[in-house]
Amino acid sequence: MSFFSFGQSAEIDIVLKDAETRKRVEHKTEDGKKDKYFLLYDGETVSGNVNVTLKNPGKRLEHQGIKMEFIGQIELYYDRGNHHEFVSLVKDLARPGELTQSQAFDFEFTHVEKPYESYTGQNVKLRYFLRATVSRRLNDISKEMDIVVHTLSTYPELNSSIKMEVGIEDCLHIEFEYNKSKYHLKDVIVGKIYFLLVRLKIRHMEIDIIKRETTGTGPNVYHENDTIAKYEIMDGAPVRGESIPIRLFLAGYEMTPTMRDINKKYSVRYYLNLVLIDEEERRYFKQQEITLWRKGDIVKKSMSHQAAIASQRFKGSSSAEKALAQAQAKEQ
């Protein structure tokens, strides 16, 4: 928007339908800050209205058309100029003409495909946004509104445990086991490390969760590793026959689902790194990939029942109990 315009200008405001009740989630921006955005899912209709408010109420606004776009794009940081759009929908809201007063326009994109999850990473960003544009001869007026998309999965049919024997010949043999190979983001990793042979003086053992973001193809592949968590599971020297339990709650860590070859542009994978450290600070480790997936929230009870329970928790009064009983009666 031009600061030196002498003519008419306008402000654009995009409002989603159901904005008050729709869920908002936190999503990291490129500079590390966290903002809240509306959450949408694959297949959901994206609808709402655009308010075009004239800056100078008396004057007219001439325009070459008003349109609304829904865009899903991938941006590689090392190649900022090329935004790769994998979803691009347009709806014309107004033909070229003029606005004599502030006006609101409805828009609807039915059953929009949103195949990938929103992701802001170290070297790549995938985002979805709505963009309303008032085209003009010299300069367009536009407004973008980012939304966040989560991809949900159901419980995997096959979810075998990971069990392996590894070691250094005649020095250290261990058998590690993790109860699953696919974990949802609020899951718990339950496992154990069984020592078969210990001819080293081990001081300490930990599990690290490592996130690896891979961008680029062919000879230009670039991996960026990030240690999300370091979790000590043993302090002290184990001997043969000892079994060390693992119980690692994933909900406490900021992680995304595993993303494989998204639009052939990037991948985000997660690994468990088992690290043993001996008395002389030597490190022995074994890395194992795990698949992370996002589970949908289960809405078990109706809104009124939930509200009744919430008020009971805070007030504990007879009126709240009455409300709860009423809600229960309504359910039946």
Next chain:
Amino acid sequence: MADTIADTRRLFSKPQNLNDAYGPPSNFLEIDVSNPETVGVGRTRFTTYEIRLKTNLPIFKLKESRVRRRYSDFEWLRGELERDSKVVVPPLPGKALFRQLPFRGDDGIFDDSFIEERRAGLEQFLNKVAGHPLAQNERCLHMFLQDESVDKTYTPSKIRQA
């Protein structure tokens, strides 16, 4: 309103054999560097240190051994390991060339405090090296720790276990 609670019970594991639990661990390896003795006269004097090893690791032929070595033997060992094994070999305590210059107020390299400093550094060096799984495969390490004398004309090789 809660989701199904995840099953966080421990995985099943065999109970540990009591002998394994309370018996001596299989990782016993103790190396002491002590008893510095200066031998010889005048310019040809040098200090030797007693290296005592006690272990239950099968890779060491002798479960107990006692040898005497001098600083240059340590330097030889470090050189061999750097060349042959993929180990990042820790540094030795200093060579102290300046202490070997004449006209010093103290006893130079035969000064008690210097010998003690060096002894401690050599002990630390040996403990770091002898416990390394890759260094334990080198013939030079076993010759240094357990053979009567160091044969610098030996053929470098790796230890093969039956």
